Structure formats: structure tokens, C-alpha cells
Amino acid sequence: MKGFCRYLAALLVPACVSLAFVAGAQQPAGKRKIPTLTTEDVYSQRSAAPSAEIAEPSAKNAASQAPSGEKAASPEELAWRENVKNARERSKATDRAAEEAELRVTALRNLLNASGQGPRDRNQTAADLDTAGRRVTELRAQARDARDQLDKLLEEGRTKGFTEGPGPSPTKDGKANVQYYKDRFAELTEKLQTAERRVRLYDDRIRELNQRITTNSRTGDNFYISQLQQQRADAQRDQDEARADYESAQRDLEALKEEGRRAGVPPGVFR
Numbered sequence: 182m183k184g185f186c187r188y189l190a191a192l193l194v195p196a197c198v199s200l201a202f203v204a205g206a207q208q209p210a211g212k213r214k215i216p217t218l219t220t221e222d223v224y225s226q227r228s229a230a231p232s233a234e235i236a237e238p239s240a241k242n243a244a245s246q247a248p249s250g251e252k253a254a255s256p257e258e259l260a261w262r263e264n265v266k267n268a269r270e271r272s273k274a275t276d277r278a279a280e281e282a283e284l285r286v287t288a289l290r291n292l293l294n295a296s297g298q299g300p301r302d303r304n305q306t307a308a309d310l311d312t313a314g315r316r317v318t319e320l321r322a323q324a325r326d327a328r329d330q331l332d333k334l335l336e337e338g339r340t341k342g343f344t345e346g347p348g349p350s351p352t353k354d355g356k357a358n359v360q361y362y363k364d365r366f367a368e369l370t371e372k373l374q375t376a377e378r379r380v381r382l383y384d385d386r387i388r389e390l391n392q393r394i395t396t397n398s399r400t401g402d403n404f405y406i407s408q409l410q411q412q413r414a415d416a417q418r419d420q421d422e423a424r425a426d427y428e429s430a431q432r433d434l435e436a437l438k439e440e441g442r443r444a445g446v447p448p449g450v451f452r
Contacts, residue, residue: 258343265334265345272327277375279320280382286313287385357444362437366451369434376427383420387413 254262289310293303338344349361390413397406438451 254343254346258341261334261338261341261343262346265331265338268327268331268334272324272331273371273375275320275324275327277378279317279324280378282313282317282320284378284382284385286310286317287389289313351440351444357441357446359446359450362441362444362446362450365437366434369430369437373427373430373434376423376430379423380420380427383416383423386416387420390416 289306292298293306293310298306349358349364351361352358353361390409394406394409394413397409441451442448
């Protein structure tokens with residue numbers, strides 16, 4: 182039995198030495214760190230997984246990102262919207278410039294007829310009045326061209342089925358959209374100022390036409406007087422519309438401020 186054990190030990194020792202040599206050969210020179218997986222690693226992998234799955238929307242599927250039921254605008258329609266926006270601004274600017282120039286003509290005419298001016302001052306006022314009158318004619322022509330251009334663009338949009346882009350919504354992410362109230366306040370303020378300017382403008386026209394009608398009544402030119410009377414009627418109608426626009430803008434401004442107050446919009450937005 183002892184002889185058998187010695188024989189068995191002689192067989193096992195070389196085998197163990199060989200296995201130890203092989204394992205040592207596979208082990209790196211330095212101490213090998215055993216990889217571990219912590220709880221922090223698990224959570225970081227979980228949080229990173231969804232972001233890897235969600236892709237950025239491409240231009241090709243941008244239409245699918247549009248609100249439900251709303252067709253995404255084509256590049257042509259977007260360009261048309263920009264052109265309409267610019268044309269509308271130009272039309273308003275030229276109208277305003279022409280109206281302000283006409284009001285200046287009236288002011289200069291009143292100054293020319295005022296007493297207390299010397300010959301030199303009167304001549305200067307007359308020259309300014311002549312220049313302002315020519316300027317009014319130029320600005321009116323520019324305003325007509327701007328309105329014609331805007332009308333053509335709007336007709337083109339109707340033909341192609343284009344629509345102007347919707348403005349900002351009163352709410353955003355469940356809260357009051359301050360930008361909406363800023364834009365709406367600026368729009369109504371401009372409407373109020375335009376209406377006020379036109380009320381004064383048509384008032385001046387009516388006053389001037391009354392004077393011309395009175396002056397020409399002495400000549401007995403009934404045809405010319407009837408033309409002046411028609412112009413006065415048109416100016417009166419336009420003035421009534423301007424007054425209605427002014428009152429409407431006032432009501433809308435007050436309603437907007439009240440709506441903004443209830444929605445929690447800062448009061449400074451309406452200043």
C-alpha cells in the first residue's frame with residue numbers, strides 16, 4: 182500500500198506543477214484586477230440606454246413633427262410668408278409716412294395763414310409747404326405701389342392655397358406665453374396709433390374741403406362744388422371708420438390687459 186501511494190504521488194506532483202506553470206504563463210506580469218459591477222454602473226447603463234435609442238428627427242420626417250391636423254409648410258410657402266410679412270411692413274410704413282407728411286402740410290398751411298409772421302418767415306413757410314406738398318405726392322405713390330405689391334402676394338397665396346403662419350399661442354407648456362402678449366400688445370398699440378392719426382388726418386381734410394366749398398360757392402361752379410362735396414363725404418366716411426377702429430383698439434387693449442392679469446403676465450409687458 183505504501184508503495185502504491187508513493188507511486189500515485191509521483192504521478193500527481195508533476196501534473197500539479199504543470200498546471201501551475203500554465204496558469205502562471207496566462208497571468209499578466211502585474212496584478213490582474215478582477216472586474217466588478219456596482220449599483221452606480223447599473224443605473225448609468227440604464228439611463229444611457231434610452232438616449233442611444235432616440236434619434237434626432239431628420240428634415241425628411243420633419244412633417245411628422247407638425248401639430249396633429251396641421252400640414253407642414255413647404256419651402257415655397259415659407260418664402261411666400263416671409264415676402265408677405267415684408268410687404269405688409271412696407272405698406273404700413275409708407276402709409277404712415279404719407280399720412281404724417283399730409284399732417285405736416287396742414288400744419289404748415291395753418292402757420293402760413295397765422296398772423297404775426299414777417300415776410301421772410303412767411304416766404305420760408307411757403308417754400309416748406311411747397312416741398313412738403315411734393316413729398317406727399319411721392320409718398321402717396323409709394324404707398325399705392327406697396328399696397329399693390331401686397332395685394333398681388335396675397336392673391337398668389339390664395340391661388341396656391343398658402344396661409345400665413347399662425348402666431349404664438351397664449352399659453353406655452355401650460356403657462357402664459359409672455360411673447361404672445363408682447364406681440365399682441367404691440368399690434369393693438371400700433372392699431373390705436375394709426376387710427377388716432379387718421380382721425381386727425383380726415384378731420385383736416387374735412388375742414389379744408391369745407392373752406393373750399395364755401396369759397397367756390399361764390400363762383401357758382403356747381404359741378405366743381407359737387408365734386409368737393411363728394412370728397413367731403415368720402416373723408417367723413419373714412420373718419421368714421423378710423424374712429425371705430427380707435428374705439429375697437431381701445432377695447433381690445435383693455436381686454437388683453439385683463440386677460441394677461443388673470444393669466445399672471447407681468448404688468449411690465451403692457452407698457
